[in-house]
Amino acid sequence: MATAPEGTGRQRDPERTRAEILDEATSEFADRGFAGARVDEIAARTRTTKRMLYYYFGSKQGLYLAVLERAYVGIRALERDLEVAHLNPAKAVRAVAELTFDHHEAHPDFIRLVAIENIHHAEHLRTSPVLSGLAGPAVDVLDGILARGREAGLFRDDADALDVHMMISAFCVFRLSNRHTFAAIFGRDLLEPVRREHYRRMVGDLVVEYLTAHVGHS
Amino acid sequence: MATAPEGTGRQRDPERTRAEILDEATSEFADRGFAGARVDEIAARTRTTKRMLYYYFGSKQGLYLAVLERAYVGIRALERDLEVAHLNPAKAVRAVAELTFDHHEAHPDFIRLVAIENIHHAEHLRTSPVLSGLAGPAVDVLDGILARGREAGLFRDDADALDVHMMISAFCVFRLSNRHTFAAIFGRDLLEPVRREHYRRMVGDLVVEYLTAHVGHS
C-alpha cells in the first residue's frame, strides 16, 4: 500500500509536481495566450524540467487543456452550492449576480483563459469531455428563480435563464477582460477598490430593474 | 505632380499595397492573436512579399499597431456623428445602445482585436499617440443625454456617462467576444439571426430601465 505522500519528506511526489506544473502553466497561459506562452518558461518556473511537463501532459496543447479544465470546474461548484430558495425572487437574482461578480473578481486568470479560449473559437473546450455538460447548475438555479418571479407577477416573461445569465456574465466579465483597453482609452480603472461597491450594486440593480420593468403597468 | 494612382492600370501602387497588407494582417491577427499570427502567412495572402511588410511597417509589432489603430478609428467617427439632440433622453440612450450593438455586430474583427489587446494589457494601445484621446465622442454624447435626463427628473443620478458606456459595451462586446465558449457550454449561439432583435431590444431595455428605476418613487 502506498503511504500517502504528504509534506516535504519525499523526493518524488507526482501529485505535487503535477499541481505545480498546472499552477505555473495557468499563469503563463493566462498571461500570454496559447501561442505566446513558452513551454520552457513554464518549466523554468517549476522545480522540475520540461521533460516532466511532457511526461504528464503529452504536449503544449494537452497542458493547456488541463489548465482550462481545472479552471472551469471551480466556478460551477460554487454555483451549484448557492442556496437561494429562502430568498424572494428579486433578492435571489441579485444574489446570483453578486456571486458571479465576486467569483470573477477573485479569479482573473479564469476570465483571461476564457478570453483566450474564445480567440481560438473554443476549439479545445468543445472537444473536452470534462467540459461538456457544465451548463447545469447556473442555469437551473436561475430557471427556478425566474419561474417563481413570473408566477408572483413580479418578473417579465420575455427573458429566459440563459438571457439573464448572459446579462450578468457580460457585465462581470467585461469589467475584468476589458479592463486594460478601457483604462487606456477612458482613464478609469474598473477594478479600483473605491468603485467596487458601486459596480457590485450596479449588476444587481441592472438585472432586477430589467426583470421587474413595467410589470403590472401598461 | 503625381497622377493619382487609380484603378488597376499601375504595376506599382504603394497605397494599394499598404491597404492590402493591412487587410490581410487584420484578419490574421484577429484570428490568431499577436503571437499566433504568422508574418509569412499574412504575406502569402497578399500579392506582395514579406519584405514589403517590413518595408512599410518595420516589424510584426509595427504592423499589429497599424492594424489596431485603423480598427479603432472607425467606431469613434460613428459615435461622433450620431445625432440625438432631437430625441427624448430615454430614446437617446437607446439609440446609443443600438448604435453600439449594430457596430459591434458588423465588425467582429474589431472586437477580437480589442480582446487580444486586453490579453496584452493594452500595452500597444497605451503607447500609441494615435489612440490616446479617443475617448471624446462616445462619452460626450452620453454625458449630454444623462444631464438632460436628470434635469427632467427621469434618470437616476448615481451613474455617470462612463458607467453607462460600460454597461452598453459589456453587453454588446460579450455577445461577440464570448460567443464561442457560451455556445460550447450552453448550446446557444448568441449571434443567431432569429435572436438578433430580441437582444437588440434587450440592451436598450436594460439601460433605460436601469436609468429610470425608482425615480420619483420611494
Next chain:
DNA sequence: CTTGTTATGTACCGTATGGTTAGTTGTACC
C-alpha cells in the same frame, strides 16, 4: 537485496519563424 516500475534529469534535434541582405525594375521628372 533484488527487481520492476514510476518519476526525473540532461542533452540534444528539426524546423518554423521573425527578420535581413543584396539586388532589380517601374515611374516621374527633366
Next chain:
DNA sequence: GGTACAACTAACCATACGGTACATAACAAG
C-alpha cells in the same frame, strides 16, 4: 532617353521553440 528614387523580389540567416532520446535514481513489493 537618361537619371534618381521609390517600390518591389528573391534568397538567405539566426535562433527560439516545441518536442524527444537516452540515461538514471527513487520508491514499493517480495
